[in-house]
Structure formats: C-alpha cells, structure tokens
Amino acid sequence: YDIHVSKSISASTSSSVGLNVSSYTSESGTGNDVLGTEFWFERDLQATATITTPNGFSLTVSPGETIDTTTANDGRILLNNTVYSGNGNRKVELIATDPTESNTPSSGTWTVSLKNNSSSSVRVDGWVSSFTIGTGPSLIQFSGGDTQSTVGIPGTATHAITVGSFMHRWRWYGADGSVHRNPAGVNRSGNISLFSSEGPRRDGTGEAYKPEIAAPGQHVISSLSQDASGKTVNTIPGGMHVRKEGTSMSAPVVAGSVALLLEEDPTLTSQEIKTLLTQTADTDGLTGTTPNTEWGYGRLNVLDAMTQLRNASGSATHSILTNDTHPNNSYKSSYQLGGGIDAHAVRFSPSSDGRLSGAYFHLDSPPANNLTSSLTVEIRDNNGGVPGSQIGSSAQISPDRLRTGTWNYTSLAFATDVQLSAGQIYYLVYYPSAPDDELHLMGENYDASGNTLYLSSGTWQEDSNFDVLARPVVSSLSGAQALPVELAAFRSQIDGRDVQLHWETASEAGNSHFKIQRQTEEKNWLTVGTVDGAGTTAKPQSYSYKVENLTYGTHRFRLRQVDLDGAIHTSEEVKAVLKPSDGLSVQAYPNPISAEGTVKVATNRSQEVTVQMYDLLGRHVAELHEGAVGPEQPAILSLEGSVFSSGTYILRVQGEYKMETTRVTVVQ
Known part of the structure; x- marks a missing residue:
C-alpha cells in the first residue's frame, strides 16, 4: 500500500499532499472509524500545516499549536504541530474520527499543505498511521505515495538486525483436507513477501541500511499452541503445527542462525554478526542488485556465514538444482509413479564439485501418497542419456515423511554418501519399495526441460511435455577449518x-x-x-x-x-x-479387514489405556477405547471395516508409560 510519501520543501514555500480515502461503510458505534497520518520534518523549524477535507473544511496549525474540533460533515479532527522530545524533530499529526455514527471522516481526497517558513530546504516524510477504515475495510493511501520507509520501531534501531520476509512455500495441505495456495493464481516462491516492510530509514542509508537481510517468513509451518484457535485451512494434519506468515516468522530464523554463530564463537559482537550475515547473503534475479530497500543485502545464508567465521578464505555452496518453472497453477499436473510407471528420474549436472545432501519432492493433491512401504532414492550415472549404474548407497524415505500438496525435503547425505563432480550428468532416481504402491507427484508443463524421465516396461523414456517437481540438492565446503x-x-x-x-x-x-x-x-x-x-x-x-x-x-x-x-x-x-515394562500389546485380526475385525489390547499391569485410529496423513478417524485394561481384563474391541474407506490406517495404543502402534489395512 502507498502509505509513505517523501517531499523536499524549499525555503519559504509550501508543498501539498493528497490523502485518498476510499468509499466505505462505517463501523457501528463511535470512535472506531479512524483516519490517521503523521508528517516528520528532518529537524525542528518554523512550519505551519493546513488540512482541507473533501467537503471543503479547512484548518491551520502554527508551530506548537494543537486544535481539536468537531466538524459538521467530516467527523472530529485533531491536528497538532509539535516537536518530539525523543529526537528534536518537528511532527505534524492528523487524526480524524467519528464522534457520532452519522458524522464520520468523509471519503475522497484530504489535502495536507505543509509550509516551510525557514531559510533553508527541508525533507519531510509522511506515513498513513491508520490505513484502513470502516467495514470491509477500505484503504487510505497517499496520492503519489510509495511503499518505502515502512520499517518501524524497533527495526529502525541502528544496531538491530532487521529482517525482511520472502515466500518459500506456495502450497500447503490443511486439516480441512484441501490443498491451499496463497496467492491463488501466481507462484511467488522465492520472491519478497508483499507484507515485508521496506527501507530506507528516513535519515538515509548511510548509518543503518534497513532491512539488512531477508529470510523465509511466508507460509512457514510452525508449532501450534494447544490454546490457539484458528481456521482449519491453516492447521496442518495431526493438529501439532500451523501455517504462519510475517516477519515474526522470518526474524526467528535469523535469531536461530545468530545463535549458531555465537555457539561457534561466543565473543562475536553484534556488528561482527551483522557483517557476517550481510557479506554472505545470497542474491539472484529476484533480489536484484543489493543492498536495496526490499531485500537489504539478500537472502540469509547461514552455511556460508559459518564457513566465513571459521575461515575467511573458505567457501560453501548449497545448490537446489531446478528443472521446473511452474509460474502459476494453470500448468499443474499429476505425475504418477506406479501403475505401470516403475520409476522416475531427474537429470541434473552440478556446477561445482559437491555432495548430494538431500532432495525436494512435491506431492500432488490428496490422495497422492498411497505408499505402504518406503520410497527408494538413488543416484545413477549417465549411460547414453538415460540412468546407468548406481553410485553410492540407496536411501529409504518413510511414507509418513511425504506430505501431500506441498514440498517435502529429505536429507540424503548420510544414507547415499555420494560425491558429485562439476559438469558431469547424474540422475536422481526414485521408486516405491513395494512394487504395487503408487505415489503421485506434481508435474508442470509450462516449459518442459526434457530432464524428466520415467521407466516403463524396463525402458527409460524422456518426457518432452512435463517436468516433475523433484529437485536434488548439492552442497560443498572448502577452505573451512575443520573440527577434529x-x-x-x-x-x-x-x-x-x-x-x-x-x-x-x-x-x-x-x-x-x-x-x-x-x-x-x-x-x-x-x-x-x-x-x-x-x-x-x-x-x-x-x-x-x-x-x-x-x-x-x-x-x-x-x-x-x-x-x-x-x-x-x-x-x-x-x-x-x-521405567518398568508395561508389557503393552495390540493385535488386529483379521488383517486386512473387510466387514468386521477385532482389536485386542493386553497389558501385564492395570492401567488407563486409550486406543485411537489415524489415517496415513495423521488425521484422527476413530476413538476405539478409553478406560482401564489389566492382566485379567484385556480390551476386546470391535472394528467395523465398512465405515472406513479402503486404505492403510494406524492403530495407536497409549498406556501410562508406553505407546504401541500397528497398521491395519481396510479393503472394501
């Protein structure tokens, strides 16, 4: 929103600013439809301010004067012209409210005229302090305004590390059973968040460039308080996590990074930490030339910062190798694994020597994950344009580590132990460990790279129409002083x-x-x-x-x-x-269950036991038992298979000291 404006006013002249108030429906009651704006001069000087409402009412304040008046058609207006003791700068403040339900701040253009009565020019910055009004609500913005200089206290502090936010996730799967996107139409992954405040500070960029750094802050999956309430679209299945956004999410990422640096060297000063973070920040086409008022010095790269701390001549890379473009949802497609497609492969070539450290997999919308066993991941060399011999070891990804409708990152460094060479062609190959399993990843057909392949009937085929959303990650570390x-x-x-x-x-x-x-x-x-x-x-x-x-x-x-x-x-x-063993056991029979089954829970000492049933997405689907179970009193529970959809479920039995789980398959 254009809630900031900047003016340079020459000596003995005036400058006017328009404040546009959109048409709105007033709130019920009084004192809650508020128009607010502040103008700050860069020093103390003789200045007057005149406001003119859309209905033609005019009011002027001289230096040191405050006027509080109720108009006939523009609400109650407070206009003051004072010097703020905190910095010695002159401030002009306008606040308009509704003294009655029928007398509200009028919509239209409010004009603020500022006159510089001194003998030299002066810079003035204005901000809309209340930029929404009425039900809806409607916006209040400056004519010819901008979004700059919106970093507020305490982010404006010279020695603070001020953090912007960028979007690192576009989709998430909510507890309501749906995949959500925000914004709905355009994929802004990797771009600065629209809510992220911009610099510079109003005293310029020389002493403190704000913000200094940007970190992931939009659509972050965070812990969920048991006392929190909110929409199920934001709650993640399982009820333990929630989607959040804001610089209140990106700032903790940087705070945690600072803690890691201090763990390595507790003598670091705040300025030394700030220098490490800003000098190692990542830049690309989205950040543009840095430093700038949106990104500061770029995206946080704590790996490189730690490397520089341990050896100033060292270097670190962490490259996500991407074939897919995926600009918006209209190019989305489901990319099937299983059902005749035995394996997928993603061709990639690292730009520098390194190690396979992990991979990202983006699953399609539910029911995309139909794995009953693990997903096997391998790296293979190039054999005439298709995957050849395996390099290193295989990794296994458990089905519960792959969530539908979003990106999933899996660390592969220790499992695969693969060293990669710059410029060589490799293939990230993955397939279900159980031959009859299916997994649906997301694909896109915006601008196919030709680097996605699939294995069918023993033959690898290159897909010229789609890219699967699977991304290998290659990391390297050189020149850093190694710990023993x-x-x-x-x-x-x-x-x-x-x-x-x-x-x-x-x-x-x-x-x-x-x-x-x-x-x-x-x-x-x-x-x-x-x-x-x-x-x-x-x-x-x-x-x-x-x-x-x-x-x-x-x-x-x-x-x-x-x-x-x-x-x-x-x-x-x-x-x-x-703790003493509970001897807690659970049996389900027959398994698979079609019409009716039995669940038996036994323990070698009396205790309170709960028996619950979950699907593979972590959603609670049934409460089977809550009460006492003992050596002479096992729980024999009836399980009606007909009320559940076909699929695999988890039975969770929680005793006083121990929890047991077992899988149950329902076949209709």
Missing part, C-alpha cells in the same frame, strides 16, 4: 534395563577414541566404556555402545572425544528414562 570430529548425531535407545547409545560423525581428523560417560547420583561423570575412532576420514561414521543392567530412573550420558594429540572435546548430554 564433527558430531552429527548422538542419541539413546532403551532396551529393557539397557541403554544403547548411537552417534554419528560427518567427518573426523585425528580422532583417537571416544570415552562413554554416565552421570552418577553425586553428579560426577563416570567412564563406562571406550570406542576407537576412525582417525582421519571425510566419510560419515556410525558408532554404538550398550550400557547394561541400569536401575530404573533417569540416566544421563555424554561422549568425551580424544584426539591423537591428546586434546579432549565433550559432547552434549543425552538422557534416557528407564
């Missing part, structure tokens, strides 16, 4: 009264061994075992160690990694809570 051991994961797994500890490293340099330590009741750390390291390697490594015969209760563990030179590095802690 880069710990990628550390977790615990309970097995009765034993705890199995698992950890993985992304790379190792001079790693001698790991000491496994358990915290005692006295809060001391006791070494319970040792595992040899891999020395020096760039490949991921996996380790495990079992701590046996522990007492019931909470146990904490950590790793002490020892280098070949004797240096020691301590990991974060992991926790394991051991």
Whole structure:
C-alpha cells in the first residue's frame, strides 16, 4: 500500500499532499472509524500545516499549536504541530474520527499543505498511521505515495538486525483436507513477501541500511499452541503445527542462525554478526542488485556465514538444482509413479564439485501418497542419456515423511554418501519399495526441460511435455577449518534395563577414541566404556555402545572425544528414562479387514489405556477405547471395516508409560 510519501520543501514555500480515502461503510458505534497520518520534518523549524477535507473544511496549525474540533460533515479532527522530545524533530499529526455514527471522516481526497517558513530546504516524510477504515475495510493511501520507509520501531534501531520476509512455500495441505495456495493464481516462491516492510530509514542509508537481510517468513509451518484457535485451512494434519506468515516468522530464523554463530564463537559482537550475515547473503534475479530497500543485502545464508567465521578464505555452496518453472497453477499436473510407471528420474549436472545432501519432492493433491512401504532414492550415472549404474548407497524415505500438496525435503547425505563432480550428468532416481504402491507427484508443463524421465516396461523414456517437481540438492565446503570430529548425531535407545547409545560423525581428523560417560547420583561423570575412532576420514561414521543392567530412573550420558594429540572435546548430554515394562500389546485380526475385525489390547499391569485410529496423513478417524485394561481384563474391541474407506490406517495404543502402534489395512 502507498502509505509513505517523501517531499523536499524549499525555503519559504509550501508543498501539498493528497490523502485518498476510499468509499466505505462505517463501523457501528463511535470512535472506531479512524483516519490517521503523521508528517516528520528532518529537524525542528518554523512550519505551519493546513488540512482541507473533501467537503471543503479547512484548518491551520502554527508551530506548537494543537486544535481539536468537531466538524459538521467530516467527523472530529485533531491536528497538532509539535516537536518530539525523543529526537528534536518537528511532527505534524492528523487524526480524524467519528464522534457520532452519522458524522464520520468523509471519503475522497484530504489535502495536507505543509509550509516551510525557514531559510533553508527541508525533507519531510509522511506515513498513513491508520490505513484502513470502516467495514470491509477500505484503504487510505497517499496520492503519489510509495511503499518505502515502512520499517518501524524497533527495526529502525541502528544496531538491530532487521529482517525482511520472502515466500518459500506456495502450497500447503490443511486439516480441512484441501490443498491451499496463497496467492491463488501466481507462484511467488522465492520472491519478497508483499507484507515485508521496506527501507530506507528516513535519515538515509548511510548509518543503518534497513532491512539488512531477508529470510523465509511466508507460509512457514510452525508449532501450534494447544490454546490457539484458528481456521482449519491453516492447521496442518495431526493438529501439532500451523501455517504462519510475517516477519515474526522470518526474524526467528535469523535469531536461530545468530545463535549458531555465537555457539561457534561466543565473543562475536553484534556488528561482527551483522557483517557476517550481510557479506554472505545470497542474491539472484529476484533480489536484484543489493543492498536495496526490499531485500537489504539478500537472502540469509547461514552455511556460508559459518564457513566465513571459521575461515575467511573458505567457501560453501548449497545448490537446489531446478528443472521446473511452474509460474502459476494453470500448468499443474499429476505425475504418477506406479501403475505401470516403475520409476522416475531427474537429470541434473552440478556446477561445482559437491555432495548430494538431500532432495525436494512435491506431492500432488490428496490422495497422492498411497505408499505402504518406503520410497527408494538413488543416484545413477549417465549411460547414453538415460540412468546407468548406481553410485553410492540407496536411501529409504518413510511414507509418513511425504506430505501431500506441498514440498517435502529429505536429507540424503548420510544414507547415499555420494560425491558429485562439476559438469558431469547424474540422475536422481526414485521408486516405491513395494512394487504395487503408487505415489503421485506434481508435474508442470509450462516449459518442459526434457530432464524428466520415467521407466516403463524396463525402458527409460524422456518426457518432452512435463517436468516433475523433484529437485536434488548439492552442497560443498572448502577452505573451512575443520573440527577434529564433527558430531552429527548422538542419541539413546532403551532396551529393557539397557541403554544403547548411537552417534554419528560427518567427518573426523585425528580422532583417537571416544570415552562413554554416565552421570552418577553425586553428579560426577563416570567412564563406562571406550570406542576407537576412525582417525582421519571425510566419510560419515556410525558408532554404538550398550550400557547394561541400569536401575530404573533417569540416566544421563555424554561422549568425551580424544584426539591423537591428546586434546579432549565433550559432547552434549543425552538422557534416557528407564521405567518398568508395561508389557503393552495390540493385535488386529483379521488383517486386512473387510466387514468386521477385532482389536485386542493386553497389558501385564492395570492401567488407563486409550486406543485411537489415524489415517496415513495423521488425521484422527476413530476413538476405539478409553478406560482401564489389566492382566485379567484385556480390551476386546470391535472394528467395523465398512465405515472406513479402503486404505492403510494406524492403530495407536497409549498406556501410562508406553505407546504401541500397528497398521491395519481396510479393503472394501
């Protein structure tokens, strides 16, 4: 909206600004139809202000004067001309409201005339402080206005890192069972959000360019409070997450990135952090030349910022290789996998050496995911324009990791362990592990690249009409000072009264061994075992160690990694809570179920148990039991298959200390 205007007024002259109020229907009651605007001079000076309403009423205020009057046809008008003590600048403020339901601020053009009575020119910035009015509502905008200089307090603070928002998701699948798009017609993925405030600050760009950086902030899938209420179109199936948007979403992304940088170097100053983020920001055709008033210095790239922090001469890349264009929904198509199509392949060629770090898959609208088993993903070399031999290992994606109607990212680095060379042709190949399964991805036919292939009857065929929405991701890291051991994961797994500890490293340099330590009741750390390291390697490594015969209760563990030179590095802690076994079990028979089935729930001690049924999208479809179950009192439950659609469902049995699940297939 054009809620900002800027003027340069010469000495002893006047300049006028038009404020357009669209026709509107007033709110019921009084004092709630508000027109508001402020004009800020760049310094204190002798200036007068005159407003003229659409009905011809005129009012003038001199420096230091405030007038509050009720008109016959333009509502109540407050006009003041004061100096703000916070910065010493002159401010002219206009507020018009409705003293009665019939006397409201009139629609049409309100004219504000500002006169500079000083001996030198002055810059004036004006903002519409209340830019909607009435029911609907209707807009209030400046004639000849713009969208600039709309960053507000505290984002205007010099030392703040001010964050803009860009759209990183166009579609999402809501709990109402539908796929939604916003905006409905045009795919603005990767572009600046229309709600993202623009710079510059009104004192110019020299001291503080605002915003400094942009981050994902539109259609972010965020956690959902149990006390929140809202539309089901925004709630994600499962009821634990919700679609959100705003710079209140993009700012936490940057805050988390700053936390990572501070974890690496706690001595960083705010200016050093800001410099790291702005110097490593990404730019492209959508950002344009930076810095600018929309994007600041570009899109956040915390990977490159961390690399620069560890070695100023280092570099990092994270490239999403895209064939599809998909400008709007009219080019959308379903791209089937299964039912005669045995596999898909996406041809790609990285521009630099790197590692396959992951892939994006965009599923079609429901019921797109009909997998009963995992989706297998591989990388293959080029064999005369079609996929050839497999490189590295296969990865498996669980069906519940693929949501319909939106993008799904899967990390593939550790599973595939594939190094790629610049300029070489590769294929991202994927297919259902179960031959009879089907999966429907989204395709588009806007400008087919010829890089989508499908396997049918043992023959690879190139699709000249469609691109499937599947995108490999290639990453590289060079010149950065490596940690002796880069710990990628550390977790615990309970097995009765034993705890199995698992950890993985992304790379190792001079790693001698790991000491496994358990915290005692006295809060001391006791070494319970040792595992040899891999020395020096760039490949991921996996380790495990079992701590046996522990007492019931909470146990904490950590790793002490020892280098070949004797240096020691301590990991974060992991926790394991051991509780007496419930002996909770669930059986469903027959399975598959057609007309009627039985669910039996048994436990070796009396407790309250709930039995619920979910579909593969996480939607709750049935409540089968809520009450006591014991050794002498198993729950025998009837399951009417006729009331459910054909498909696979999850039975979830929740006891007081344990949860069990099992799959049930309904066939009509």
